[in-house]
Amino acid sequence: MANLARQLRQEQQQQTVVAPKKKVLQKRGLSPGEKIIGLLFGAIVCIGSIQIISNQSVIYEVNKDIQVTQKEIQTQQKSNSDLSIQVSELSQYDRIKEKARALGLQLNDQNVKVVQD
Template identity: 35%
Template sequence: MAVERYRQALPNTKSNDQNQSKSNARTRTKSKVVGIKRGEAIIYLTLMIMITVAAVFVLSSKMDAYELQSEITNVESEIATKNGEIDELNTEVTHLASYDRIYEKAGELGLDLDNSNVKVVERHGKN
């Protein structure tokens, strides 16, 4: 306030009056709300529907892919299990068909190895 009184007391009051008149004058702006036309509303609504349909389609595709991936994983685990069983059975067949086991079983049944009953066959090929 003291500054304002000092400025009013100065002889150059014209510049102060101009500054005050500028500050007193207010600029008024008129705002107008613009509505959306019917055609624009239809376009926006159609665009939103298309985006929604596309999102649903993408999510549906991702769910199908997830289900297929889990089915693939289940089938692969079943295959691994079956391969393990096949390997065990092959090992068992190899063990059961070994010469030592057959000789042992023959001994249990009372069979003896008689070399006079063994015949050696030689193959004569073209020379």
């Protein structure tokens, strides 16, 4: 019987050793659909980033133009205020009267009309 037990044991070991091996599935790379989706996503990201950068460039140029225009406006306002002060100084009654006398004009009180603003 011992011999029979040994034979059974050897057969069981052979059966376990001879058991069919499972196929090892090798993982493939990305499928063509996944590659296309990846390329599309990368293209969309690149196009979006280029669009954002170009928009920021346009915004920068517009802001620069606005600042230049505001500076020109301030310069023109200062010039206008200086000229209005000069007009008010030159249109004083005493100065006009002196200029008229220098040119040989005389004041005739009967021809003077008072004009209100």
